[in-house]
Amino acid sequence: MADVNVSTLSHSPKDPAKGAGKLDDSQGNGGIPAVELIELLFFAYRDFVGDADELLARLGFGRAHHRVVHFVNRHPGMRVADLLAVLKITKQSLGRVLRELVDNGYIDQKAGATDRRERLLYVAPKGEELARQLVTLQTRRFARALNECGPGAREQRESSSLP
Amino acid sequence: MADVNVSTLSHSPKDPAKGAGKLDDSQGNGGIPAVELIELLFFAYRDFVGDADELLARLGFGRAHHRVVHFVNRHPGMRVADLLAVLKITKQSLGRVLRELVDNGYIDQKAGATDRRERLLYVAPKGEELARQLVTLQTRRFARALNECGPGAREQRESSSLP
């Protein structure tokens, strides 16, 4: 499950990067074609989030719950509006997820001190523990990914996994 | 729409990184806490894919179509099985998306030369043009993101957008 692979497809007659355009290297990315960065981001996100998915599924949660727990853990006392702005989803979408987390004791809500319309969000102990486990999982994957990106990683990648 | 922001939330009483664990720095990530990398990946993916979504929506397509066009463009002649392995979805999920792309003339299928059960995938001219446009969009965003990550970017980020 660790295959952040890009280049080794069994049947690839021609391949040569096509007219894809490179990034202006003045910013210091090592002249990597943009297309490769794009793919890298796709694979990173796919694998990265996959690990956590398994743990979450056992609790009956999904990625949406993950994101909420994560950000509330990182920014205790944030308002619902803040969370909406960060996630860039609608309040209706958030609503379901947030309610489940509150009902199951992962997130606590408190009315704001100065403005009592606000519902400030905090992780309950249960939620903090979950956040910790998720971060651990993802940190491990990051460590593995960075290992593979060390010196000589490129050659390694060229000749690994996939079909 | 360029806000890859993390740290500036209006109501954040306490914040101090909590017990999150840093990556072993032996791999040369600048000692950035893992949690920040995790968030960075989330924001990157969210914004990154958002640009393309608009263009795709106008064609009646979604992210799934994007991924297919992208990978087929990158690896012409790949088999359906290869695509499934790369995307890590089921053939039923791929089926619908692929059919739409073929029906609308973005993707061509040819029976394999040696094994005629295989349906080798190629982008049609229409598909190549779409892929080109999408890469251009994403490359632009990458360029912008890298700009913001240049020297001094950290301080900039601390004092920008969000609510």
Added chain:
DNA sequence: AAAATAAGTCAATATGGCTGACGTAAACGT
């Protein structure tokens, strides 16, 4: 000839987004 493989398909289901409409409580403005 039989078995395995590549692909396609039907059907049912779940998740996580969305829009639109509406309700409630609290704060703000004039």
Added chain:
DNA sequence: ACGTTTACGTCAGCCATATTGACTTATTTT
């Protein structure tokens, strides 16, 4: 003090994308 705005919640319905399971068709392998 009253009307407006804000923060949040919720009902209802829609859509895109993913899932599992069962089955078909063609073709290759054994």
